[in-house]
Amino acid sequence: MMTIFEKFQPLAETRQQLQKNASNFFNVVMEEIISGTEATFNGRRMILAGSNNYLGLSFDSDCIEAACRAARREGTGTTGSRMANGTFSGHVALEQELADYFGRRRAIVFSTGYIANLAILSTVVGPGEVILLDADCHASIYDGCRLGGAEIIRFRHNDVEDLEKRLRRLEKRKTNVLVVAEGLYSMLGDRAPLADIVAAKQKYGAYLMVDEAHSLGVLGDNGRGLAEEAGVEDGVDFVVGTFSKSLGAIGGFCVSKHLELDLVRYASRPYVFTASSSPSIIASTRQALRILSTRPELRRQLWENANWLYQHLRDLDFNLGPELSPIVAARFENKEDAFKLWSNLLEGGVYVNLVLPPATPDGHTLLRCSVSAAHTREQMEHICKAFTDVKG
Amino acid sequence: MQLNKKITKEVIEILRPLVPDGQPVDIETDLVADLGLDSLKVMKLVETVEDNFDISIPLNILPDVRTVSDFVLAIQKLFEDE
Numbered sequence: 001m002m003t004i005f006e007k008f009q010p011l012a013e014t015r016q017q018l019q020k021n022a023s024n025f026f027n028v029v030m031e032e033i034i035s036g037t038e039a040t041f042n043g044r045r046m047i048l049a050g051s052n053n054y055l056g057l058s059f060d061s062d063c064i065e066a067a068c069r070a071a072r073r074e075g076t077g078t079t080g081s082r083m084a085n086g087t088f089s090g091h092v093a094l095e096q097e098l099a100d101y102f103g104r105r106r107a108i109v110f111s112t113g114y115i116a117n118l119a120i121l122s123t124v125v126g127p128g129e130v131i132l133l134d135a136d137c138h139a140s141i142y143d144g145c146r147l148g149g150a151e152i153i154r155f156r157h158n159d160v161e162d163l164e165k166r167l168r169r170l171e172k173r174k175t176n177v178l179v180v181a182e183g184l185y186s187m188l189g190d191r192a193p194l195a196d197i198v199a200a201k202q203k204y205g206a207y208l209m210v211d212e213a214h215s216l217g218v219l220g221d222n223g224r225g226l227a228e229e230a231g232v233e234d235g236v237d238f239v240v241g242t243f244s245k246s247l248g249a250i251g252g253f254c255v256s257k258h259l260e261l262d263l264v265r266y267a268s269r270p271y272v273f274t275a276s277s278s279p280s281i282i283a284s285t286r287q288a289l290r291i292l293s294t295r296p297e298l299r300r301q302l303w304e305n306a307n308w309l310y311q312h313l314r315d316l317d318f319n320l321g322p323e324l325s326p327i328v329a330a331r332f333e334n335k336e337d338a339f340k341l342w343s344n345l346l347e348g349g350v351y352v353n354l355v356l357p358p359a360t361p362d363g364h365t366l367l368r369c370s371v372s373a374a375h376t377r378e379q380m381e382h383i384c385k386a387f388t389d390v391k392g
Numbered sequence: 393m394q395l396n397k398k399i400t401k402e403v404i405e406i407l408r409p410l411v412p413d414g415q416p417v418d419i420e421t422d423l424v425a426d427l428g429l430d431s432l433k434v435m436k437l438v439e440t441v442e443d444n445f446d447i448s449i450p451l452n453i454l455p456d457v458r459t460v461s462d463f464v465l466a467i468q469k470l471f472e473d474e
Contacts, residue, residue, distance in 0.1 A: 130450075137433070145451075152451040156439070164449045172474075294467045 012159025014356070016129075021339035023348055025354060035059050036248070036374045041351070049244040049369045051355035054326055055217050055298045057248030057291060063284040065247075070283035077278045082109075082265070086276030094286050098253050101289060102224055102239060106261040108254050111274045112366070113213055113242025114140040115254030119270040120209065120240055122148035123179045132206070133164055133180040134158065134192065134362050139184040141180055141211060147270075157361065160196040174369040178237075183215025183226035187360050187368065189327025191219075194226050198235035200350075209238040216292075218326055223299060245322025247288040249281045287346050302326055302373040305380055309371055312384045316391045326371045329355075332362040338365040341390045348386035393465055394420060400464045401466045415459075418459040425438070441467065447474075 018025045030039040036059040037048050057063055070090065080086035091109055110116040117316040121144030121385065127129055129137040129150045133141060136157040145152045156162040163179065170177055179201050181192040194210065201208045212225035217326070220228030223246070227233045237258060245253035265271055277285075306326040315318055318330040333354065342354040345367070353368040360366050369383070404417050411417060411427045423429045429437065438449050440465075447470050457463045 153448045154435070155452065169446075169448050364434050 012126065014173050017335070018339060020334055022343045022354065023268055023345060025339075028351070033234050036182060037372055037379055041346075043373045044349065046224060046346070046349050046351050047375075047382055048351050049371070049375075049383050050351055051372070052214070052245040052319075052370045053304055053372050054214075054246045054250060054370065054372065055057045055248070055288075055291070056372045057288045058248065059263075059374070060248065060288065060381055062290065063248060063287045064292070066287040067280035067284040070279040074279035076280070078276045081272060082276045086280060088282070090279055090282040091276060092287075094282050094384060095253075097289055098255055101222075101231065101293065102255040102256050104239070104255040106146070106256050108265060108271070109277065110252040110271060111277050112252070113240075113252035114143075115270045115274055115366070116254055117141050117144040117211065117241070118147055119144070119268040120238060121178075121180070121262055122252050122270065123264050123268040124207075124238065125150040125176060128179070128344065129176040129277040130170055130173070131178050131180060132163065133377075134182065136185050136187070137180060137182060138211065138213070141182075141360070145180075158190065158193055160193055160200055161196065163193065164186075164200050164203075167206060169202060175203070179206050179208045181210055183210055183219060184325055184327060185361075186214050186327065187324030187355065187366060188321030188329050188331075189301050191215075191287070191325070193228055193231040194236075195232050198230075198232040200237060207237045208235060209240060210236050210252075211240045213240070213242045214245060214327065216241045216300065218302065219294075228379045230250055235379075243285045246292065247285050251277045251281055251285060261384075272299070275292075298373040300331060302371065303374050305373065306371045308380055309369060309383065313387060316387060318387075318391075327368065328371065329368040331362075335365045338367055342367055344390040345386050348389055350383050350386040375384060394408070395461060395464050396447060396468050399467055401409070401462070402444060403441060403464055403467070406437060406444065410437060417460065419459065419464070421460050422458055423463070428464065445471075447471070 007063045018364050028041060031042060037051045039046055039048055074088060074160040078086040078088060095107040099105060110119055117140040121141060125148060125151035131145050131150045131152050132155055134157055140353040154165055156168050179197060181197055184191055196367045198208060210227055215225040217223040219226050221230060227236045238254055239257045240254045246286045309326060309328050310324045313328060313330060321329045338354060345352055355366040355368050407417050410433050417428065417453060421427060442449055451464045457466055
Protein backbone atom coordinates (compact mmCIF):
# COMPACT_ATOMS: atom_id res chain seq x y z
CA MET A 1 0.00 0.00 0.00
CA MET A 2 1.13 3.55 -0.69
CA THR A 3 2.17 5.65 2.29
CA ILE A 4 0.29 8.88 3.01
CA PHE A 5 3.33 10.77 1.71
CA GLU A 6 3.39 9.08 -1.71
CA LYS A 7 1.28 11.81 -3.27
CA PHE A 8 4.01 14.35 -2.53
CA GLN A 9 6.45 12.62 -4.89
CA PRO A 10 6.07 15.24 -7.67
CA LEU A 11 6.96 17.90 -5.08
CA ALA A 12 10.00 15.90 -4.04
CA GLU A 13 11.13 15.80 -7.67
CA THR A 14 10.71 19.56 -8.10
CA ARG A 15 12.60 20.12 -4.86
CA GLN A 16 15.43 17.94 -6.06
CA GLN A 17 15.59 19.90 -9.31
CA LEU A 18 15.66 23.16 -7.37
CA GLN A 19 18.35 21.91 -5.02
CA LYS A 20 20.51 21.11 -8.02
CA ASN A 21 20.02 24.45 -9.75
CA ALA A 22 19.18 26.93 -7.00
CA SER A 23 20.31 25.29 -3.79
CA ASN A 24 19.61 28.34 -1.62
CA PHE A 25 15.92 28.40 -2.52
CA PHE A 26 14.96 26.41 0.59
CA ASN A 27 17.41 28.11 2.88
CA VAL A 28 16.57 31.78 2.62
CA VAL A 29 16.60 32.84 6.24
CA MET A 30 16.97 36.52 6.96
CA GLU A 31 19.45 36.64 9.83
CA GLU A 32 19.70 40.32 10.62
CA ILE A 33 16.98 42.65 9.36
CA ILE A 34 18.86 45.86 8.74
CA SER A 35 15.96 47.86 7.29
CA GLY A 36 12.82 47.40 5.22
CA THR A 37 15.02 46.94 2.16
CA GLU A 38 18.10 45.15 3.50
CA ALA A 39 18.92 42.01 5.50
CA THR A 40 21.77 39.58 5.92
CA PHE A 41 21.68 36.05 4.58
CA ASN A 42 24.57 33.61 5.07
CA GLY A 43 26.37 36.47 6.76
CA ARG A 44 26.15 38.71 3.68
CA ARG A 45 24.16 41.89 3.21
CA MET A 46 21.42 41.59 0.66
CA ILE A 47 19.00 44.08 -0.89
CA LEU A 48 15.41 42.93 -0.56
CA ALA A 49 13.75 43.42 -3.95
CA GLY A 50 10.88 41.01 -3.37
CA SER A 51 9.24 41.90 -0.06
CA ASN A 52 5.98 43.72 -1.03
CA ASN A 53 6.99 46.45 1.43
CA TYR A 54 5.78 49.05 -1.07
CA LEU A 55 6.04 52.12 1.12
CA GLY A 56 8.77 50.80 3.42
CA LEU A 57 6.57 51.31 6.48
CA SER A 58 7.71 48.15 8.31
CA PHE A 59 10.61 50.28 9.58
CA ASP A 60 8.80 53.60 9.98
CA SER A 61 9.82 55.01 13.36
CA ASP A 62 6.32 56.23 14.25
CA CYS A 63 4.79 52.83 13.41
CA ILE A 64 7.43 51.05 15.50
CA GLU A 65 6.89 53.43 18.41
CA ALA A 66 3.11 52.92 18.24
CA ALA A 67 3.59 49.14 18.25
CA CYS A 68 5.96 49.26 21.25
CA ARG A 69 3.63 51.50 23.26
CA ALA A 70 0.65 49.23 22.56
CA ALA A 71 2.59 46.09 23.57
CA ARG A 72 3.63 47.69 26.85
CA ARG A 73 0.13 48.97 27.54
CA GLU A 74 -1.99 46.01 26.36
CA GLY A 75 0.34 43.01 26.17
CA THR A 76 1.75 40.90 23.36
CA GLY A 77 -1.48 39.23 22.28
CA THR A 78 -5.24 39.27 22.74
CA THR A 79 -5.39 35.50 23.35
CA GLY A 80 -8.93 35.39 22.03
CA SER A 81 -11.30 35.61 19.09
CA ARG A 82 -13.02 38.86 18.16
CA MET A 83 -16.29 37.18 19.21
CA ALA A 84 -14.97 36.41 22.69
CA ASN A 85 -12.32 38.39 24.58
CA GLY A 86 -10.32 39.48 21.52
CA THR A 87 -11.97 42.80 20.65
CA PHE A 88 -9.91 45.61 22.15
CA SER A 89 -10.68 49.28 21.67
CA GLY A 90 -7.89 49.43 19.06
CA HIS A 91 -9.65 46.91 16.79
CA VAL A 92 -12.84 48.94 16.89
CA ALA A 93 -10.97 52.21 16.29
CA LEU A 94 -9.09 50.74 13.32
CA GLU A 95 -12.36 49.53 11.80
CA GLN A 96 -13.82 53.03 12.04
CA GLU A 97 -10.65 54.55 10.60
CA LEU A 98 -10.69 52.12 7.66
CA ALA A 99 -14.36 52.89 6.98
CA ASP A 100 -13.59 56.64 7.08
CA TYR A 101 -10.50 56.32 4.89
CA PHE A 102 -12.39 54.37 2.23
CA GLY A 103 -15.59 56.41 2.60
CA ARG A 104 -17.62 53.24 3.31
CA ARG A 105 -20.17 52.58 6.01
CA ARG A 106 -18.75 49.42 7.53
CA ALA A 107 -15.38 47.73 8.04
CA ILE A 108 -14.20 44.48 9.58
CA VAL A 109 -10.61 43.75 10.58
CA PHE A 110 -9.27 40.20 10.23
CA SER A 111 -6.09 38.58 11.50
CA THR A 112 -4.55 38.13 8.03
CA GLY A 113 -5.38 39.05 4.45
CA TYR A 114 -5.77 35.35 3.68
CA ILE A 115 -8.40 35.06 6.42
CA ALA A 116 -10.19 38.17 5.13
CA ASN A 117 -10.71 36.46 1.78
CA LEU A 118 -11.73 33.17 3.39
CA ALA A 119 -14.16 34.98 5.66
CA ILE A 120 -15.88 37.12 3.05
CA LEU A 121 -16.02 34.68 0.16
CA SER A 122 -17.16 31.71 2.22
CA THR A 123 -19.91 33.72 3.88
CA VAL A 124 -21.29 36.52 1.71
CA VAL A 125 -22.32 34.06 -1.00
CA GLY A 126 -23.60 30.56 -0.32
CA PRO A 127 -25.40 27.56 -1.81
CA GLY A 128 -27.47 28.43 -4.88
CA GLU A 129 -25.48 31.62 -5.47
CA VAL A 130 -22.54 32.11 -7.83
CA ILE A 131 -19.02 33.53 -7.64
CA LEU A 132 -17.49 34.70 -10.93
CA LEU A 133 -13.79 35.13 -10.35
CA ASP A 134 -10.92 36.26 -12.56
CA ALA A 135 -8.81 33.22 -13.45
CA ASP A 136 -5.63 34.85 -12.11
CA CYS A 137 -7.03 35.61 -8.65
CA HIS A 138 -4.87 34.85 -5.62
CA ALA A 139 -4.96 31.43 -3.92
CA SER A 140 -6.71 32.92 -0.88
CA ILE A 141 -9.63 33.90 -3.14
CA TYR A 142 -9.87 30.40 -4.59
CA ASP A 143 -9.65 28.90 -1.09
CA GLY A 144 -12.34 31.26 0.22
CA CYS A 145 -14.62 30.24 -2.65
CA ARG A 146 -14.03 26.55 -1.90
CA LEU A 147 -14.77 27.01 1.78
CA GLY A 148 -18.28 28.31 1.05
CA GLY A 149 -21.10 26.59 -0.77
CA ALA A 150 -21.46 28.87 -3.79
CA GLU A 151 -20.99 27.76 -7.37
CA ILE A 152 -17.55 28.89 -8.59
CA ILE A 153 -17.02 29.95 -12.20
CA ARG A 154 -13.85 31.50 -13.63
CA PHE A 155 -13.66 34.13 -16.34
CA ARG A 156 -10.54 34.65 -18.45
CA HIS A 157 -8.02 36.97 -16.88
CA ASN A 158 -8.92 40.64 -17.44
CA ASP A 159 -11.36 39.65 -20.21
CA VAL A 160 -14.55 41.66 -19.69
CA GLU A 161 -16.15 40.18 -22.80
CA ASP A 162 -15.75 36.70 -21.29
CA LEU A 163 -17.12 37.97 -17.96
CA GLU A 164 -20.18 39.45 -19.71
CA LYS A 165 -20.79 36.22 -21.59
CA ARG A 166 -20.88 34.34 -18.30
CA LEU A 167 -23.10 36.94 -16.62
CA ARG A 168 -25.49 36.66 -19.57
CA ARG A 169 -25.63 32.86 -19.23
CA LEU A 170 -26.49 33.23 -15.54
CA GLU A 171 -29.27 35.77 -16.11
CA LYS A 172 -32.08 33.24 -16.33
CA ARG A 173 -31.00 31.62 -13.04
CA LYS A 174 -32.10 34.78 -11.20
CA THR A 175 -29.62 34.26 -8.41
CA ASN A 176 -27.07 36.44 -6.65
CA VAL A 177 -23.73 36.68 -8.44
CA LEU A 178 -20.55 38.03 -6.86
CA VAL A 179 -17.82 39.08 -9.31
CA VAL A 180 -14.28 38.99 -7.90
CA ALA A 181 -11.24 40.82 -9.26
CA GLU A 182 -8.00 42.28 -7.92
CA GLY A 183 -6.63 45.81 -8.03
CA LEU A 184 -3.12 44.77 -8.99
CA TYR A 185 -2.52 41.12 -9.80
CA SER A 186 0.24 39.91 -7.53
CA MET A 187 2.34 37.97 -10.02
CA LEU A 188 2.63 40.31 -13.01
CA GLY A 189 1.42 43.59 -11.49
CA ASP A 190 -1.28 44.23 -14.08
CA ARG A 191 -4.46 46.14 -13.20
CA ALA A 192 -8.01 44.84 -13.60
CA PRO A 193 -10.09 46.74 -16.23
CA LEU A 194 -12.21 47.89 -13.31
CA ALA A 195 -14.42 50.54 -14.96
CA ASP A 196 -15.56 47.96 -17.53
CA ILE A 197 -16.06 45.30 -14.84
CA VAL A 198 -18.19 47.72 -12.81
CA ALA A 199 -20.26 48.54 -15.93
CA ALA A 200 -20.81 44.81 -16.56
CA LYS A 201 -21.78 44.01 -12.97
CA GLN A 202 -24.22 46.93 -12.93
CA LYS A 203 -25.77 45.88 -16.24
CA TYR A 204 -26.50 42.39 -14.88
CA GLY A 205 -27.29 43.37 -11.28
CA ALA A 206 -24.33 41.50 -9.81
CA TYR A 207 -22.19 42.39 -6.79
CA LEU A 208 -18.47 43.14 -6.99
CA MET A 209 -15.59 42.42 -4.61
CA VAL A 210 -12.14 43.85 -5.34
CA ASP A 211 -9.04 42.64 -3.53
CA GLU A 212 -6.78 45.69 -3.24
CA ALA A 213 -4.00 43.77 -1.43
CA HIS A 214 -1.26 45.02 -3.77
CA SER A 215 -2.89 48.31 -4.79
CA LEU A 216 -3.66 49.81 -1.37
CA GLY A 217 -1.22 52.67 -0.82
CA VAL A 218 0.02 52.22 -4.38
CA LEU A 219 -2.82 53.40 -6.68
CA GLY A 220 -5.16 56.40 -6.45
CA ASP A 221 -4.48 59.98 -5.37
CA ASN A 222 -5.12 59.00 -1.76
CA GLY A 223 -3.78 55.46 -2.03
CA ARG A 224 -7.19 53.80 -1.79
CA GLY A 225 -6.35 51.50 -4.66
CA LEU A 226 -7.53 50.78 -8.19
CA ALA A 227 -11.18 51.64 -7.51
CA GLU A 228 -10.09 55.15 -6.54
CA GLU A 229 -7.73 55.47 -9.51
CA ALA A 230 -10.44 54.27 -11.92
CA GLY A 231 -13.07 56.52 -10.33
CA VAL A 232 -15.49 53.65 -9.63
CA GLU A 233 -15.48 53.32 -5.84
CA ASP A 234 -19.28 53.54 -5.69
CA GLY A 235 -19.55 50.51 -7.93
CA VAL A 236 -17.50 48.24 -5.67
CA ASP A 237 -19.58 46.46 -3.03
CA PHE A 238 -16.72 44.95 -1.04
CA VAL A 239 -13.09 46.00 -0.85
CA VAL A 240 -10.76 43.45 0.71
CA GLY A 241 -7.16 44.18 1.57
CA THR A 242 -4.18 43.37 3.72
CA PHE A 243 -1.96 45.09 6.26
CA SER A 244 1.05 43.01 5.23
CA LYS A 245 2.15 45.02 2.21
CA SER A 246 1.89 48.84 2.08
CA LEU A 247 0.93 48.99 5.76
CA GLY A 248 4.02 47.02 6.81
CA ALA A 249 2.42 44.67 9.37
CA ILE A 250 0.06 41.68 9.10
CA GLY A 251 -3.73 41.52 9.00
CA GLY A 252 -6.66 41.96 6.67
CA PHE A 253 -9.86 43.92 6.27
CA CYS A 254 -13.07 44.28 4.34
CA VAL A 255 -14.92 47.58 3.87
CA SER A 256 -18.35 47.96 2.32
CA LYS A 257 -21.10 50.44 1.64
CA HIS A 258 -23.55 47.76 2.78
CA LEU A 259 -24.48 48.09 6.47
CA GLU A 260 -25.16 44.35 6.49
CA LEU A 261 -21.42 43.67 6.38
CA ASP A 262 -21.62 43.68 10.17
CA LEU A 263 -23.74 40.52 10.06
CA VAL A 264 -20.87 38.65 8.41
CA ARG A 265 -19.12 38.68 11.78
CA TYR A 266 -21.65 36.25 13.22
CA ALA A 267 -21.78 33.95 10.19
CA SER A 268 -18.13 33.74 9.23
CA ARG A 269 -16.14 30.86 10.70
CA PRO A 270 -12.72 32.27 9.73
CA TYR A 271 -13.64 35.40 11.72
CA VAL A 272 -15.18 33.64 14.70
CA PHE A 273 -12.60 30.91 15.16
CA THR A 274 -9.34 32.85 14.89
CA ALA A 275 -7.51 34.80 17.57
CA SER A 276 -7.58 38.53 16.82
CA SER A 277 -4.56 40.63 15.89
CA SER A 278 -2.19 41.62 18.67
CA PRO A 279 -2.34 45.19 20.02
CA SER A 280 1.06 46.05 18.54
CA ILE A 281 -0.11 45.11 15.03
CA ILE A 282 -3.30 47.11 15.37
CA ALA A 283 -1.38 50.15 16.66
CA SER A 284 1.27 50.14 13.92
CA THR A 285 -1.41 49.60 11.27
CA ARG A 286 -3.41 52.58 12.53
CA GLN A 287 -0.29 54.71 12.31
CA ALA A 288 0.55 53.39 8.83
CA LEU A 289 -2.98 54.14 7.63
CA ARG A 290 -2.53 57.75 8.74
CA ILE A 291 0.72 57.87 6.76
CA LEU A 292 -1.09 56.73 3.58
CA SER A 293 -3.15 59.92 3.76
CA THR A 294 -0.48 62.33 4.94
CA ARG A 295 2.65 61.33 3.02
CA PRO A 296 1.81 61.10 -0.71
CA GLU A 297 5.51 61.63 -1.46
CA LEU A 298 6.07 57.96 -0.56
CA ARG A 299 3.78 56.94 -3.42
CA ARG A 300 5.61 59.26 -5.83
CA GLN A 301 8.96 57.76 -4.80
CA LEU A 302 7.57 54.24 -5.17
CA TRP A 303 6.48 54.91 -8.75
CA GLU A 304 9.77 56.60 -9.60
CA ASN A 305 11.64 53.49 -8.42
CA ALA A 306 9.18 51.18 -10.18
CA ASN A 307 9.57 53.08 -13.44
CA TRP A 308 13.33 52.93 -13.17
CA LEU A 309 13.50 49.16 -12.67
CA TYR A 310 10.82 48.38 -15.26
CA GLN A 311 12.57 50.44 -17.97
CA HIS A 312 15.96 48.98 -17.08
CA LEU A 313 14.79 45.34 -17.26
CA ARG A 314 12.88 46.08 -20.46
CA ASP A 315 16.04 47.53 -22.01
CA LEU A 316 17.80 44.30 -21.02
CA ASP A 317 15.16 42.41 -23.04
CA PHE A 318 13.56 40.58 -20.14
CA ASN A 319 10.04 39.35 -20.89
CA LEU A 320 8.14 41.53 -18.38
CA GLY A 321 4.53 41.82 -17.26
CA PRO A 322 2.22 43.83 -19.52
CA GLU A 323 2.31 47.15 -17.68
CA LEU A 324 4.39 49.29 -15.37
CA SER A 325 3.74 48.78 -11.66
CA PRO A 326 5.78 48.29 -8.47
CA ILE A 327 5.58 44.55 -9.21
CA VAL A 328 8.20 43.94 -11.90
CA ALA A 329 8.23 40.31 -12.98
CA ALA A 330 10.47 38.67 -15.57
CA ARG A 331 8.90 35.62 -17.22
CA PHE A 332 10.78 32.46 -18.24
CA GLU A 333 9.59 29.56 -20.38
CA ASN A 334 12.42 27.43 -19.03
CA LYS A 335 12.52 26.82 -15.29
CA GLU A 336 16.26 26.11 -15.23
CA ASP A 337 17.06 29.53 -16.75
CA ALA A 338 15.09 31.20 -13.96
CA PHE A 339 16.72 29.06 -11.24
CA LYS A 340 20.18 30.00 -12.49
CA LEU A 341 19.44 33.72 -12.69
CA TRP A 342 17.80 33.71 -9.27
CA SER A 343 20.91 32.10 -7.73
CA ASN A 344 23.19 34.52 -9.52
CA LEU A 345 21.15 37.50 -8.33
CA LEU A 346 21.44 36.20 -4.78
CA GLU A 347 25.19 35.87 -5.28
CA GLY A 348 25.12 39.48 -6.44
CA GLY A 349 23.45 40.53 -3.18
CA VAL A 350 19.87 40.90 -4.44
CA TYR A 351 16.89 38.88 -3.25
CA VAL A 352 13.88 38.57 -5.58
CA ASN A 353 10.98 36.08 -5.49
CA LEU A 354 11.34 32.91 -7.53
CA VAL A 355 7.80 31.76 -8.32
CA LEU A 356 6.95 28.48 -10.00
CA PRO A 357 3.85 27.27 -11.85
CA PRO A 358 1.03 26.58 -11.12
CA ALA A 359 1.22 29.67 -8.86
CA THR A 360 2.02 31.77 -11.93
CA PRO A 361 -0.05 32.73 -14.99
CA ASP A 362 0.40 30.77 -18.23
CA GLY A 363 2.85 28.25 -16.76
CA HIS A 364 5.79 30.67 -16.75
CA THR A 365 8.44 30.68 -14.02
CA LEU A 366 8.87 34.18 -12.63
CA LEU A 367 11.64 36.24 -11.14
CA ARG A 368 9.36 38.66 -9.36
CA CYS A 369 10.61 41.95 -7.96
CA SER A 370 8.59 44.30 -5.82
CA VAL A 371 9.90 47.81 -5.55
CA SER A 372 9.73 49.93 -2.40
CA ALA A 373 9.63 53.67 -1.82
CA ALA A 374 12.35 52.98 0.73
CA HIS A 375 14.82 51.70 -1.88
CA THR A 376 17.56 54.31 -2.12
CA ARG A 377 19.11 55.46 -5.37
CA GLU A 378 22.21 53.35 -4.56
CA GLN A 379 20.10 50.27 -3.88
CA MET A 380 18.17 50.72 -7.14
CA GLU A 381 21.47 51.03 -9.01
CA HIS A 382 22.71 47.86 -7.29
CA ILE A 383 19.56 45.94 -8.25
CA CYS A 384 19.79 47.11 -11.87
CA LYS A 385 23.51 46.26 -12.02
CA ALA A 386 22.87 42.77 -10.62
CA PHE A 387 20.30 42.12 -13.36
CA THR A 388 22.71 43.46 -15.99
CA ASP A 389 25.46 41.16 -14.69
CA VAL A 390 23.29 38.03 -14.64
CA LYS A 391 21.94 38.77 -18.10
CA GLY A 392 25.57 38.59 -19.23
CA MET B 393 -27.20 8.17 -17.97
CA GLN B 394 -26.22 7.44 -21.60
CA LEU B 395 -23.23 9.27 -22.98
CA ASN B 396 -24.13 11.77 -25.66
CA LYS B 397 -22.13 10.79 -28.75
CA LYS B 398 -21.69 14.30 -30.11
CA ILE B 399 -20.41 15.69 -26.80
CA THR B 400 -18.11 12.67 -26.30
CA LYS B 401 -16.62 13.05 -29.77
CA GLU B 402 -16.05 16.77 -29.33
CA VAL B 403 -14.46 16.42 -25.87
CA ILE B 404 -12.04 13.79 -27.21
CA GLU B 405 -11.17 16.09 -30.12
CA ILE B 406 -10.48 18.96 -27.69
CA LEU B 407 -8.29 16.68 -25.57
CA ARG B 408 -6.03 15.49 -28.40
CA PRO B 409 -3.80 18.58 -28.71
CA LEU B 410 -3.33 18.57 -24.90
CA VAL B 411 -1.84 15.07 -24.74
CA PRO B 412 1.35 13.57 -26.22
CA ASP B 413 1.16 12.37 -29.85
CA GLY B 414 -0.10 8.83 -30.18
CA GLN B 415 -1.58 8.70 -26.65
CA PRO B 416 -4.92 6.87 -26.95
CA VAL B 417 -7.95 8.67 -25.56
CA ASP B 418 -11.32 7.01 -25.01
CA ILE B 419 -14.20 7.37 -22.57
CA GLU B 420 -12.45 5.39 -19.83
CA THR B 421 -9.21 7.37 -20.04
CA ASP B 422 -8.27 8.98 -16.72
CA LEU B 423 -7.44 12.66 -17.31
CA VAL B 424 -4.69 12.84 -14.70
CA ALA B 425 -3.48 9.25 -14.17
CA ASP B 426 -3.44 8.26 -17.88
CA LEU B 427 -2.94 11.59 -19.64
CA GLY B 428 -0.92 13.36 -16.95
CA LEU B 429 -2.92 16.57 -17.36
CA ASP B 430 -1.69 19.18 -14.88
CA SER B 431 -3.97 21.86 -13.44
CA LEU B 432 -3.11 24.33 -16.21
CA LYS B 433 -4.05 21.84 -18.92
CA VAL B 434 -7.24 20.89 -17.11
CA MET B 435 -8.23 24.58 -17.07
CA LYS B 436 -7.37 24.88 -20.77
CA LEU B 437 -9.62 21.88 -21.44
CA VAL B 438 -12.44 23.45 -19.40
CA GLU B 439 -12.14 26.80 -21.21
CA THR B 440 -12.18 25.21 -24.66
CA VAL B 441 -15.21 23.07 -23.80
CA GLU B 442 -16.96 26.17 -22.40
CA ASP B 443 -16.33 28.06 -25.65
CA ASN B 444 -17.34 25.22 -27.93
CA PHE B 445 -20.57 24.44 -26.08
CA ASP B 446 -21.35 27.99 -24.92
CA ILE B 447 -21.64 26.97 -21.27
CA SER B 448 -19.90 27.88 -18.01
CA ILE B 449 -18.45 24.92 -16.11
CA PRO B 450 -18.36 25.46 -12.33
CA LEU B 451 -15.07 24.50 -10.68
CA ASN B 452 -17.12 22.67 -8.04
CA ILE B 453 -17.76 19.75 -10.40
CA LEU B 454 -14.10 19.08 -11.17
CA PRO B 455 -13.17 17.06 -8.04
CA ASP B 456 -15.69 14.40 -9.17
CA VAL B 457 -14.31 14.23 -12.71
CA ARG B 458 -11.66 11.55 -13.22
CA THR B 459 -12.35 10.08 -16.65
CA VAL B 460 -13.47 11.40 -20.02
CA SER B 461 -16.87 9.84 -19.43
CA ASP B 462 -17.20 11.59 -16.02
CA PHE B 463 -16.51 14.87 -17.78
CA VAL B 464 -18.99 14.20 -20.59
CA LEU B 465 -21.70 13.28 -18.08
CA ALA B 466 -21.00 16.46 -16.11
CA ILE B 467 -21.40 18.53 -19.28
CA GLN B 468 -24.66 16.73 -20.11
CA LYS B 469 -25.95 17.47 -16.62
CA LEU B 470 -25.16 21.17 -17.08
CA PHE B 471 -27.24 21.17 -20.29
CA GLU B 472 -30.09 19.42 -18.48
CA ASP B 473 -29.98 21.91 -15.60
CA GLU B 474 -30.27 24.73 -18.11
